[in-house]
Amino acid sequence: NAGVTQTPKFQVLKTGQSMTLQCAQDMNHEYMSWYRQDPGMGLRLIHYSVGAGITDQGEVPNGYNVSRSTTEDFPLRLLSAAPSQTSVYFCASSYLRTGQWETQYFGPGTRLLVL
Amino acid sequence: GESVGLHLPTLSVQEGDNSIINCAYSNSASDYFIWYKQESGKGPQFIIDIRSNMDKRQGQRVTVLLNKTVKHLSLQIAATQPGDSAVYFCAETYQGAQKLVFGQGTRLTINP
Numbered sequence: 001n002a003g004v005t006q007t008p009k010f011q012v013l014k015t016g017q018s019m020t021l022q023c024a025q026d027m028n029h030e031y032m033s034w035y036r037q038d039p040g041m042g043l044r045l046i047h048y049s050v051g052a053g054i055t056d057q058g059e060v061p062n063g064y065n066v067s068r069s070t071t072e073d074f075p076l077r078l079l080s081a082a083p084s085q086t087s088v089y090f091c092a093s094s095y096l097r098t099g100q101w102e103t104q105y106f107g108p109g110t111r112l113l114v115l
Numbered sequence: 116g117e118s119v120g121l122h123l124p125t126l127s128v129q130e131g132d133n134s135i136i137n138c139a140y141s142n143s144a145s146d147y148f149i150w151y152k153q154e155s156g157k158g159p160q161f162i163i164d165i166r167s168n169m170d171k172r173q174g175q176r177v178t179v180l181l182n183k184t185v186k187h188l189s190l191q192i193a194a195t196q197p198g199d200s201a202v203y204f205c206a207e208t209y210q211g212a213q214k215l216v217f218g219q220g221t222r223l224t225i226n227p
Contacts, residue, residue: 029211031173042204042217043159050213058214090158094213098168101213103149106158 010104013081015028019078023091032074036087081114127224138188138205145207
């Protein structure tokens with residue numbers, strides 16, 4: 001298994017541009033999520049999904065859209081990038097076991113710079 | 116909103132010594148706690164977890180202690196090695212939401 005994969009690894013955008021950060025997992029996990037990590041800080045939840053067709057907002061959802069059409073993929077869309085969205089973005093996945101969610105496994109991250 | 120915090124932002128230990136990293140949480144409804152290790156340029160890596168029905172859990176060279184009375188979590192690393200140098204995050208959640216709340220992190224530095 002490749003685990004959680006993210007593309008691209010690094011991206012530079014101009015203010016107002018749009019882009020999609022890709023996330024895929026091959027572990028058949030029901031749960032997927034997106035976090036952002038700013039310098040010297042912990043991760044903050046942007047959006048999450050508990051299954052295909054189901055998404056919900058996290059702590060910092062403004063400026064981001066998500067969709068979950070398949071179990072494997074969970075793309076994050078920036079419709080109009082702003083400098084405040086400069087950050088490192090991590091995707092994670094998890095699964096249910098005996099009715100309880102297990103720990104989340106993280107991808108390698110996408111470093112985004114918005115000029 | 117409630118969040119997880121850490122007592123110390125940095126910790127330096129001698130190679131071979133034991134390390135203890137502390138974490139305070141404020142949400143009494145949290146019932147699942149996780150420690151992650153993050154090396155430079157990488158994503159968080161799972162170390163060990165504990166559920167609220169336990170006080171202690173041991174892994175390979177690591178132990179997590181949970182004190183629900185004072186809402187305190189700690190990570191103990193035995194015989195610290197150079198490869199243990201990283202930032203360590205605690206995270207909390209409750210089963211109903213599976214929304215991880217991360218602390219700020221503690222940078223662990225190993226001195227030779």
